[in-house]
Amino acid sequence: MNDNSKFKLGLFIILATAVFFAALFILGTMDRFKEKAHISTLVSESVQGLSVGSSVKYQGVPIGNVSEIMIYPTDNVIRIDMEINISKFKVQQAGQAPVTIPIEAFNEHVAEAVKKGLCCRMELEGITGGKYIELQMVKDTSPPEYDVKEFGLAYTYVPSQPSLISDLRGSVTAILAKLESIDYKGISDRTNAVLDSINERVNSPKFDETIDNVNAMVNEARKSIENLEKLTGSDVKDKIDTISQNVSVAVNAVESLTKSVELEIKAIEFGKIAENFRSFLSTAIRTSKTLDETLFNVDNGVDALIELIQYIDSDPASLIQGKKKPKTDADDAQGDGKKR
Amino acid sequence: MADNNAANPAPAAIEVRDLSIGYGSRVVLDNLNFRIEPGQIVTILGGSGCGKSTLLKHIIGLYKPLRGDILINGRSIVTADEQEKRSIMSEFGVAYQGGALFRSLNLAENIALPMEELTNWTRAEIRKRVSEKLALVHLNGFEKYMPSDLSGGMIKRAAFARALALDPKLLFFDEPSAGLDPLTSDMLDKVILEIREKTHATIMMVTHELPSIFRVSDRVIMLSAEKKGIVDDGSPAYLRDHSADEYVRTFLSRGGTYKSNSTEPDHA
Amino acid sequence: MKNPADSIIQCGDMAFQLKDEVVSLISFVGDVTAALWEGIRHPKRLRWKDFLFYMNTCGPDGVPITIMISALMGVVLAYQAEVQSHKYGADNFLPMVIGCTILRELGPLMVAIVATGRSGSAFAAEIGTMKISEELDALRTMGIRPTRFLVVPKMWAMLFMLPLLTVIGDFVGCAGGYMVMRSELGMPLDVFLRLTRQGVAVKYFIEGVLKSVVFAYIITMTGCWRGFRTGSDAIAVGRSTTSAVVTSILFIVLTDAFLAKLFTVFYGWQG
Numbered sequence: 097m098n099d100n101s102k103f104k105l106g107l108f109i110i111l112a113t114a115v116f117f118a119a120l121f122i123l124g125t126m127d128r129f130k131e132k133a134h135i136s137t138l139v140s141e142s143v144q145g146l147s148v149g150s151s152v153k154y155q156g157v158p159i160g161n162v163s164e165i166m167i168y169p170t171d172n173v174i175r176i177d178m179e180i181n182i183s184k185f186k187v188q189q190a191g192q193a194p195v196t197i198p199i200e201a202f203n204e205h206v207a208e209a210v211k212k213g214l215c216c217r218m219e220l221e222g223i224t225g226g227k228y229i230e231l232q233m234v235k236d237t238s239p240p241e242y243d244v245k246e247f248g249l250a251y252t253y254v255p256s257q258p259s260l261i262s263d264l265r266g267s268v269t270a271i272l273a274k275l276e277s278i279d280y281k282g283i284s285d286r287t288n289a290v291l292d293s294i295n296e297r298v299n300s301p302k303f304d305e306t307i308d309n310v311n312a313m314v315n316e317a318r319k320s321i322e323n324l325e326k327l328t329g330s331d332v333k334d335k336i337d338t339i340s341q342n343v344s345v346a347v348n349a350v351e352s353l354t355k356s357v358e359l360e361i362k363a364i365e366f367g368k369i370a371e372n373f374r375s376f377l378s379t380a381i382r383t384s385k386t387l388d389e390t391l392f393n394v395d396n397g398v399d400a401l402i403e404l405i406q407y408i409d410s411d412p413a414s415l416i417q418g419k420k421k422p423k424t425d426a427d428d429a430q431g432d433g434k435k436r
Numbered sequence: 437m438a439d440n441n442a443a444n445p446a447p448a449a450i451e452v453r454d455l456s457i458g459y460g461s462r463v464v465l466d467n468l469n470f471r472i473e474p475g476q477i478v479t480i481l482g483g484s485g486c487g488k489s490t491l492l493k494h495i496i497g498l499y500k501p502l503r504g505d506i507l508i509n510g511r512s513i514v515t516a517d518e519q520e521k522r523s524i525m526s527e528f529g530v531a532y533q534g535g536a537l538f539r540s541l542n543l544a545e546n547i548a549l550p551m552e553e554l555t556n557w558t559r560a561e562i563r564k565r566v567s568e569k570l571a572l573v574h575l576n577g578f579e580k581y582m583p584s585d586l587s588g589g590m591i592k593r594a595a596f597a598r599a600l601a602l603d604p605k606l607l608f609f610d611e612p613s614a615g616l617d618p619l620t621s622d623m624l625d626k627v628i629l630e631i632r633e634k635t636h637a638t639i640m641m642v643t644h645e646l647p648s649i650f651r652v653s654d655r656v657i658m659l660s661a662e663k664k665g666i667v668d669d670g671s672p673a674y675l676r677d678h679s680a681d682e683y684v685r686t687f688l689s690r691g692g693t694y695k696s697n698s699t700e701p702d703h704a
Numbered sequence: 705m706k707n708p709a710d711s712i713i714q715c716g717d718m719a720f721q722l723k724d725e726v727v728s729l730i731s732f733v734g735d736v737t738a739a740l741w742e743g744i745r746h747p748k749r750l751r752w753k754d755f756l757f758y759m760n761t762c763g764p765d766g767v768p769i770t771i772m773i774s775a776l777m778g779v780v781l782a783y784q785a786e787v788q789s790h791k792y793g794a795d796n797f798l799p800m801v802i803g804c805t806i807l808r809e810l811g812p813l814m815v816a817i818v819a820t821g822r823s824g825s826a827f828a829a830e831i832g833t834m835k836i837s838e839e840l841d842a843l844r845t846m847g848i849r850p851t852r853f854l855v856v857p858k859m860w861a862m863l864f865m866l867p868l869l870t871v872i873g874d875f876v877g878c879a880g881g882y883m884v885m886r887s888e889l890g891m892p893l894d895v896f897l898r899l900t901r902q903g904v905a906v907k908y909f910i911e912g913v914l915k916s917v918v919f920a921y922i923i924t925m926t927g928c929w930r931g932f933r934t935g936s937d938a939i940a941v942g943r944s945t946t947s948a949v950v951t952s953i954l955f956i957v958l959t960d961a962f963l964a965k966l967f968t969v970f971y972g973w974q975g
Contacts, residue, residue, distance in 0.1 A: 101760045108764035112868035115875045116913070122897065123906035496845050522847035536842035538834075540754070550846045553853075598842075 133180040133202050134163070134251040137216040137229075138173050138244065141262045145227035146218055152178045154231045159184045162229065168247065176216075177251060178229065206252045209233070218259040227259075284388050288381065295377050314354045447510030449474045449606050449638040450495060455504035457487065457494050463502065464490055466664045470657060474605065477632060477639045479649050479672070482659035483687070488642045489533075489610060491659070495640070496530055496608055497521055508606065526554055528606035529599030533614060535591035537583040543570070543594055544579035550601045569597040572634065573627055589620035593627060600631065607631070609641045613648050625651045646690060658684050725933075732851075732929045739852040740859060751857045758861035762823045766869055770818055774873035777814050778806060778880025786888050795889055799896050800903025802881035807904060808967075811874040812912045813960055816919035819866055820952045824927035827858055828948035831931025832941040840932070855928045859921070866920035867913045874912060911967050918963065919956050926952035 143165060152160040160180035167174055182202045186194035197205070206214065215234045218227045234257055244253055258266065448471040455468040464487035472478050480488045493499050495506055497513040506513050513524050537546045544566050551562045570576045573593035583591060592612055599607055612628065613621035625648050632639060643649065649656060649672050656675055660667045660683065668675055668684045676688035743750045782802050789798055831854055834840050843850045878900070885891040930948035934940045 101764075102756075104764040105756065105760045108767060109868065112763075112871050116868070116871045119871065119875065119909050120906060123901060123904055123909050493841070498841050498844060525845050526847045528845075530842065530845045532838040532842055534837050536838040538839060538842075540757070550848070553846070553848050 131182060131199055132160075133182045133199050133206075134177060135180060135206060135254050136175060136177050136249045136251040137254050137256045138175050138247065139216075139218070139256045140173055141218075141258055143174050143176065143218065143227075145220070146176070146229070147226075150226065151221075151228045152180065152231065153228055154184070155233075156230070157184060159231075171246075173247075175247065175249075176229065203252050206254065210252075210254055214254055215257040216254050217257040281388070291377050291380055295374060299374065317354060447507065448472055449476075449509060450640065451507040451510075452495070453505045453507070455494070455506060456502040457490060457499070458502055463664060464661075465659065468504070468665060470666065470669065472638060472640060472655075474638050475632075475636055476654045477628070477641070477652050478655045478657060479653040480640065480642045480659065481644060481649065481656050481687075483644070483661060486659045486661040488659055492608060492610055492640070492642045496528065497525060526550075526602060527604055528608060529601065529604040530608045531592065531595035531599040531610065531612060533611040535583070535595040537586075537591060537594055537598070539583050541583075542579065543575065543581045543583070543586070546583070546594065547598045547601050550598070554602065565601070569600050570594075572600065572631065573597045589616055589624065592616070592624055596627060596631065600635065603635065605635075605637050607637050607639045609639065609643075611643050611645075612641060613643065613645045618647070621645065621648060622651075624648075628652050646688065649688075656688075658687070728933065729929055732932065733925060735849075735851045736855050736859065736925060736928070739849060739856050742852060743856045743860070749852070750860070751853065754857035755860055758823075758858050759865055761826070762819065762858075762861050763865035763868060766819060766822050766865075767872065769822070770815055770869050770873050771876050773814055773818055774806075774811065774877040775880040777810055778802065778877035778882075779884055781805060781810065781877075782881035782884035783888070786884060790889075795891075796899055797903070798885060798889075799881070799891075799899035802885075803878060803900045803904035804908055806877040806881065807874050807908045807912045809912075809960070809964070811877050812870050812915040812919060813956070814877075815866065815870045815873040816916060816923065816956050817953060819862070819869065819920070820923050820927075820949055820956065823858075823862065824923040824952045825945045825949050827924060827927030828930040828934075829941055829945045831928055832934030832944045835932065835934045836936060836941065850932070851928075855924065858928065859924045862920040862924045863917060866923070867916045870913055870916035874909065907971070915960065915963055918959060922955045922959060923952050926955060 146162060146165065148162055148165060150162045151158050152162060159182075160178055162176055163179040164177040165174065166177075180202070182199060183196045185197045185202055185205070187197050187201075188194050213234050214231060216229050216231055217234075219230045220226075221228045231254065244255075257263075450470075450472040452468050452470050456463055456466045457468075458464040468491070480491060482488045490499070494501050495508075495513075497506075497508075497516075501514060505515070508524050509527060511520070511524050513521060516524055537543075538549065541549065544563075547566045547569055548562050551557055551565060557565070566579070567576060570579065573596050575590060575593055575597060578586070578590070578594075583594070586594060596607075596609070596612075599609075609628070613624050616624065628639065628641075629652055631637065641653070653672050655670065656668075656672045657666055658668045658675065658679075658681075659665070667681050668679045670679070672688060675684050677685075679685045679688075782798065785798055785801050786795070789795065789801070831840070834854070840850050840854075843853055882891075882893065882896050885896055886893075927948045930944040930951065934944040
């Protein structure tokens with residue numbers, strides 16, 4: 097082996113090794129030597145789509161990755177540990193380049209921010225169904241349903257908020273539950289009962305009889321008044337006259353009253369009204385049956401919609417890609433959901 | 437060494453017992469028995485295709501025989517395990533037909549190779565021994581030559597030198613003078629005799645170069661393809677004149693009557 | 705017409721040949737591995753001169769063709785990917801696609817195939833020629849194990865050189881990809897680097913380099929094995945050279961598929 101080839105070999109080995117280490121450096125092995133902070137959170141919803149290595153963002157800025165996902169089955173809680181590259185957190189001093197904050201300062205900052213409402217929530221990343229964890233300030237933080245201290249977390253704890261999709265699902269489910277709780281059947285039954293009883297009254301023969309009785313009574317009253325006029329003598333004519341006049345006045349008054357009653361009763365035309373009312377009622381009854389059916393259908397639709405939303409939540413990619421396994425039930429549900 | 441043969445306190449250099457060799461089911465040579473005593477130059481002779489080269493390769497342990505045993509200095513090379521086989525092999529030297537020098541190494545390195553690999557000798561010692569061996573075959577001064585730069589005769593001599601590297605007491609030469617012109621062939625014969633004189637080694641050759649046989653061999657073992665075995669065994673001159681087998685007599689007569697320094701043209 | 709029995713006999717023969725081949729390969733692998741181990745235990749017994757010689761022939765001498773093939777591969781890959789993904793506006797994913805594909809698969813694979821053509825065939829031819837000229841027999845009768853003498857230096861040289869060649873191939877391939885990104889999309893270098901870093905984990909790079917170590921083992925093993933299996937006639941060396949290349953590429957691709965799965969499973973555990 098001559099000097100020339102020795103040189104060649106040496107050069108090759110040095111260059112290739114240099115490229116090797118440069119590649120390691122560029123591709124971020126150096127990250128391993130950077131200081132890492134850790135935070136943890138606890139969630140009770142499904143972490144479908146989240147995996148070790150999923151990114152963690154602070155108000156949209158990528159700052160780390162999920163390092164561990166654990167299940168505490170007794171509490172039905174999932175613990176997510178995150179590794180935070182604190183080199184993204186800087187302090188600016190006047191006239192100097194930004195400096196990365198020390199790890200203790202970072203932990204303090206997180207603890208402070210948690211008091212002010214810093215929360216983790218899972219967000220959908222792109223269309224692939226993968227998720228990332230977003231750290232952000234939330235105005236009204238609902239307290240967790242479990243005692244965080246029981247878990248004895250070694251890392252800084254950041255509470256979690258339900259993710260957007262689980263929020264959405266929650267609201268829709270609540271609305272639908274309210275809809276579902278309305279007693280459509282009871283309402284329609286009661287309406288029917290009322291209508292039936294009205295119908296019965298109007299149709300009964302007593303109703304016509306009462307009107308006839310009223311007519312007869314009025315006629316009787318007129319005859320009595322005429323007889324009373326004939327009986328009146330001349331002696332006591334004056335007295336009687338006055339009385340008669342008074343009576344006459346009174347009778348006139350009664351007559352006019354009677355007439356007006358008669359007129360009114362005539363004007364009412366009860367028969368016709370009763371007829372109309374009856375036909376209205378039968379329509380109403382028919383309508384009420386249709387209403388029943390409609391309500392039943394709405395009920396079904398609600399179930400299907402809930403199913404659909406749960407499905408989408410568990411596999412958001414299906415929104416774009418369609419369902420993986422064609423399932424007749426779910427298909428129907430989706431169909432129903434769209435129709436309504 | 438002679439642990440297995442109480443009747444023969446001095447074991448034969450080579451002893452072949454009931455040896456059958458061949459390829460697969462085809463037997464080439466059957467039921468061979470012979471002994472070669474130390475210090476002899478023995479030639480295995482036979483027509484083309486009678487299996488003499490194959491026999492040689494069995495004796496040096498490259499192939500496994502179908503049956504029988506081969507003892508080198510009293511140790512069986514057939515039944516030896518890998519390590520013992522290597523130990524037996526280090527006791528003999530082989531010069532192959534084409535020289536089989538390693539083309540990536542120069543002449544000195546070729547000869548030094550077995551020394552480097554199998555001994556604990558120092559570099560200086562190895563260098564000294566290499567030049568000794570090269571002097572023995574009249575190649576001193578060619579240390580730095582690559583095998584491709586050497587002529588056919590030189591390659592053969594270099595192969596002899598390499599075979600001698602570890603001072604073995606047993607040498608195998610496969611067709612030492614094949615394909616060489618008569619003068620070079622003569623010179624090789626002289627070298628072989630010189631080697632024997634200086635090292636007192638037993639030499640087993642395979643060749644059908646008759647002039648060479650008459651010049652150097654003490655004994656000829658004649659093989660025949662038809663008989664699948666030894667036809668005759670004895671000194672070349674005796675066999676030429678007195679062999680019971682006509683084939684042997686005819687074969688050896690083709691070599692003429694001379695004993696040495698022949699200018700007879702090469703064989704057909 | 706051929707006798708049907710003949711075909712059956714032929715099939716049987718082929719099966720026996722195959723069995724012979726497999727047995728011989730396995731024992732050869734065992735032999736070489738034992739010799740390698742011996743070399744590790746006694747580094748003095750390694751043939752350093754041969755080792756350096758083969759380092760030179762397998763490494764620096766192969767750089768020009770490796771660079772050429774890898775660069776072109778990077779260019780072609782980037783161009784094809786760009787044409788497709790540009791339609792979807794996914795240009796920002798291209799550096800990741802190029803980086804991952806080259807570092808994980810194409811880099812090691814192409815470099816290994818080039819090395820098979822250059823070194824694997826050379827090993828087969830060299831050992832085959834040595835067999836025909838009885839040099840292997842000579843070694844054996846000298847009490848030297850041919851595998852230790854012939855295969856081990858080649859093996860070490862390849863095990864060292866092929867990963868380095870792969871590193872160069874990876875680098876040049878990505879550079880070729882960048883050239884396309886630059887000319888077609890006008891992507892600046894820092895953006896390309898940033899996007900590559902974002903999508904390409906360092907483990908992918910390590911994966912490729914580890915693969916190339918396995919490929920080096922396969923290339924040397926197959927090349928030398930074919931050399932040792934050379935027949936004794938004149939065309940045997942040519943045949944064993946061809947078969948060394950074909951067998952070696954076949955093994956490389958099979959192993960690559962297996963390793964791809966293996967690494968994916970491993971990453972599955974790691975995340």
